[in-house]
Each structure stands twice: as C-alpha cells, then as structure tokens.
Amino acid sequence: MPDDAKLDLPTPPAGQFRGHDRNKIFGLAPDPELTQTGPGTPGGEYLRRFWHPIALSAMLGELPLRIRRLGEDLVLFRDGSGQVGLLHLWCAHRNTSLEYGIIEQAGIRCCYHGWLFAPDGTILETPGEPETSTIRRTHCQGAYPVIEHHGMIFAYFGPSALMPPFPFFDTMDLPDDKMVPLLIPVPCNWVQVFENSSDPFHVTFLHTRASGPQFQENLKLLPTVTYHERPTGHFYTSARKVGDLAWFRVHDHLLPNFSQNGGMHVEGDAPVYFVRTGLTRWIVPVDDTNTLYIAWRHFNRETDPQGKGRPDLCGYNSADFYGQTDERPYEQRQRSPGDFEAWIGQGEIAVHAREVLAFTDRGVAAYRRRLRRAIRALKDGTEPPPMTMYGQPVPTYGGDTILRVPPTNMDDATLLTELSHKIAVIYHAADALVGQARIDAIRSDLMALEARGCDLSA
Numbered sequence: 001m002p003d004d005a006k007l008d009l010p011t012p013p014a015g016q017f018r019g020h021d022r023n024k025i026f027g028l029a030p031d032p033e034l035t036q037t038g039p040g041t042p043g044g045e046y047l048r049r050f051w052h053p054i055a056l057s058a059m060l061g062e063l064p065l066r067i068r069r070l071g072e073d074l075v076l077f078r079d080g081s082g083q084v085g086l087l088h089l090w091c092a093h094r095n096t097s098l099e100y101g102i103i104e105q106a107g108i109r110c111c112y113h114g115w116l117f118a119p120d121g122t123i124l125e126t127p128g129e130p131e132t133s134t135i136r137r138t139h140c141q142g143a144y145p146v147i148e149h150h151g152m153i154f155a156y157f158g159p160s161a162l163m164p165p166f167p168f169f170d171t172m173d174l175p176d177d178k179m180v181p182l183l184i185p186v187p188c189n190w191v192q193v194f195e196n197s198s199d200p201f202h203v204t205f206l207h208t209r210a211s212g213p214q215f216q217e218n219l220k221l222l223p224t225v226t227y228h229e230r231p232t233g234h235f236y237t238s239a240r241k242v243g244d245l246a247w248f249r250v251h252d253h254l255l256p257n258f259s260q261n262g263g264m265h266v267e268g269d270a271p272v273y274f275v276r277t278g279l280t281r282w283i284v285p286v287d288d289t290n291t292l293y294i295a296w297r298h299f300n301r302e303t304d305p306q307g308k309g310r311p312d313l314c315g316y317n318s319a320d321f322y323g324q325t326d327e328r329p330y331e332q333r334q335r336s337p338g339d340f341e342a343w344i345g346q347g348e349i350a351v352h353a354r355e356v357l358a359f360t361d362r363g364v365a366a367y368r369r370r371l372r373r374a375i376r377a378l379k380d381g382t383e384p385p386p387m388t389m390y391g392q393p394v395p396t397y398g399g400d401t402i403l404r405v406p407p408t409n410m411d412d413a414t415l416l417t418e419l420s421h422k423i424a425v426i427y428h429a430a431d432a433l434v435g436q437a438r439i440d441a442i443r444s445d446l447m448a449l450e451a452r453g454c455d456l457s458a
C-alpha cells in the first residue's frame with residue numbers, strides 16, 4: 001500500500017453513549033416488600049386480609065380445577081349440591097393431589113384412599129380406618145371460604161376470625177346493566193399490572209400517539225389529571241377540553257388491587273352526567289411472577305349508546321377491547337403494542353430502583369407509598385380497615401361526566417383542575433345515599449353546576 005494512501009475507516013458516532021456506565025442498574029433487585037405475595041411474606045399477609053376474585057364460574061365443570069393463587073397450590077370444585085369448595089391441593093392424609101379427586105354430592109373424595117372432604121375442609125369419611133378413629137374430629141383439610149357472584153368466584157385467604165364483609169361495590173347493581181366476567185393471565189408481577197391504572201398519561205401515548213388512534217381522536221390531548229384521596233385509596237379525574245365541552249373521565253383505585261375506569265364507548269360529543277364505569281377490575285397474584293386480570297365488563301346504553309361493545313368476546317384470556325392479551329401475533333404486538341406489552345415489557349418483576357420517575361408518574365408513586373404504608377402497618381399489628389360494613393355498598397366514582405363550559409379567561413388546565421375539585425365534592429356529598437337515589441343526586445348537582453355556567457365561585 002502506498003505511504004500516502006488513506007484508509008476509508010468508519011467514524012465513531014458522537015453522543016453520550018453511557019451504556020457501560022448504566023450497566024450497574026441491572027444488578028439492582030426487585031422490591032420484595034411490595035412484590036412478594038406468598039404465605040408469611042409481609043405483602044402476602046396484607047393481601048390475605050381482603051376478598052379476591054380467583055376464577056370464573058364458567059371454569060368449573062365436572063372435574064376438579066387445579067389453580068395457584070397468592071403462591072398457594074389449590075383445588076377448586078363445585079360439588080353435587082352446587083356448593084363451591086376451595087381446598088389445599090394436597091390431601092391431608094398422604095399428600096396426593098386432589099386435582100385427581102372425585103367430586104361427590106357433599107364434597108370431594110381423594111383418589112388414593114377415599115377420604116372425603118367437605119367444601120369447608122371437614123373430613124366427612126375416612127374409609128379403611130377403624131370405626132373408633134377420631135381423625136375426622138381432630139384433623140381437617142385446609143380450606144378457604146368462597147362467594148360466587150355474577151359469574152365470578154371470590155375467596156378470602158386470611159385468618160377466619162378477621163374475615164371482612166364481602167365488598168359489594170355500588171357498580172355491582174346498576175340498572176339495566178349486563179355484567180360479563182373475563183379473566184386474563186399475565187406473566188409478570190401483579191404490582192406492575194395494577195399500578196398501570198394509576199397512570200392516566202400512558203393513554204395518550206400508548207393508546208393514541210405511539211400506537212395509532214385506538215380511541216377517539218380528541219384523546220390525543222394530554223389530560224389534566226387531579227387526584228382525590230379516599231380512606232382506602234384514591235380516585236382521579238383525567239380531564240380534557242374540546243371546544244366548549246369539558247370531559248372528566250374518573251378512575252377508582254382502591255387498596256390493594258381494585259380499580260374502575262370510564263365507559264369504553266362514550267362518544268364525548270355532548271354533555272353526560274355521571275355515566276358509570278365500563279370495567280370493574282381486580283388484579284390478583286397467582287404468584288410473584290404471574291398475575292390474573294379479573295374483571296366485569298359493563299354493557300348498557302349509557303356507557304355504549306351505539307352498541308359497539310361485544311359481550312361475546314369477553315371470557316377466558318379474551319376481552320372486547322384492545323391490547324389486553326397475548327393472543328395477537330408477536331409482530332403485530334410490536335407494531336401496535338397495548339397494555340399487555342407494557343406490563344410484561346417490564347420483566348417478570350419490575351425493578352423500581354431502575355426507574356426514573358417523573359411528574360406524570362405521581363399517581364404510581366403515591367400508590368406505591370400507600371401500599372407500603374399499609375403493608376408495614378399490618379406488620380406492626382394494625383389490621384387494614386374493612387372497605388364496607390355489612391349491607392352497605394361501597395360508593396365508587398368511576399365513569400364519565402361531560403359538561404358544557406362557557407368561554408372563560410382562565411387557561412384550560414386551571415379550569416379543568418378547579419372543575420375536577422367541584423365534581424369530586426359533588427360525588428362525595430352523595431356517599432350516604434345508595435342505588436338510584438345516589439345516581440340521581442349526583443346528576444342533579446352536576447346539571448346545576450353546568451346551569452350556573454360552571455361558576456367556580458359558587
């Protein structure tokens with residue numbers, strides 16, 4: 001090669017390129033206090049103080065169903081009398097799995113030696129044992145209480161003496177409302193799935209700007225979000241102003257794992273007042289790296305005036321709205337990701353210490369603080385308060401309100417924030433009422449607010 005010849009070598013790109021420096025974050029570990037759910041863990045014991053939906057009624061047939069919930073291996077069945085039982089998986093006698101048991105009129109019989117267990121774990125028969133055996137009176141099979149409601153099976157995993165009332169939410173009894181259950185398995189930790197609902201800002205990016213117009217075009221606007229505290233959590237208003245209409249979408253978010261959002265198909269082109277939720281949802285740990293998204297979809301003329309919803313698409317690993325399951329081809333999920341990809345994309349257990357939390361994450365940060373305080377309080381001996389007393393539905397706020405707002409000199413963000421606080425006061429004021437009386441009172445006050453020209457001084 002001549003001495004004056006020059007090699008045409010590539011030039012390294014300019015920039016920060018701090019990948020090597022940032023590698024240290026990958027040695028950081030998940031937060032066990034929030035993410036561990038098994039028996040005896042602080043987080044697991046806290047979760048065991050609440051009722052959780054664990055399965056759909058449609059999942060029970062003539063054979064036992066082996067399941068795993070909160071890190072425990074269990075068997076779920078419906079006996080010949082129609083009673084649902086939830087027992088520890090392994091027989092108390094010789095530890096054979098009851099998934100191979102025989103369902104009978106009054107319980108489930110172990111295939112190995114024929115011991116018969118009632119749904120509450122009582123040993124009814126011990127064939128082969130002497131007539132004088134006292135085993136039936138001195139031993140039992142581990143069992144948990146269950147309640148079946150609207151096609152969904154709930155269970156309580158905590159101490160029997162501390163069992164709270166079943167949390168009957170007001171949206172479980174709406175007029176002219178069809179509740180259709182669905183259950184979606186998600187292969188990651190429950191916290192990263194649940195806290196998604198405390199992050200209204202992701203809707204603008206994941207569901208509209210980045211992935212195309214999955215929702216209405218006017219949802220491309222960045223929302224004005226206001227958080228409102230409740231004794232066991234919060235609700236927030238995610239508000240946008242389009243023309244002379246101000247749209248307030250309200251999400252419920254209650255400890256430990258309950259949320260509700262707005263209607264799936266509210267048009268947003270005319271005033272509506274306290275239109276209720278389109279989705280009532282729980283996020284339930286299977287174990288530390290697997291989760292169940294269990295919900296009721298609500299179908300009625302208020303949340304879906306044009307009948308766009310598809311009840312027939314709701315069930316096991318299936319929902320009638322975008323991006324909730326792994327059923328789409330991988331390339332399609334890459335091109336147009338949804339919530340499911342955002343959840344699992346954080347890894348099996350999200351490592352919070354790797355994150356750079358910002359202003360839009362304040363709802364997520366507040367939820368983690370609230371959850372941590374509750375877990376530590378129980379560890380220190382303070383039981384969590386019950387969501388409700390017997391016979392009293394839990395008031396919720398999830399849904400949509402759209403008000404016509406006259407021109408004002410106030411900037412949109414300030415106006416929407418002030419109106420959000422007004423709406424929260426109206427919602428809270430009706431908490432002592434139940435059923436249609438509560439709905440009517442809230443709607444009347446919202447209409448009066450609108451009739452006053454949304455006067456913030458009143």
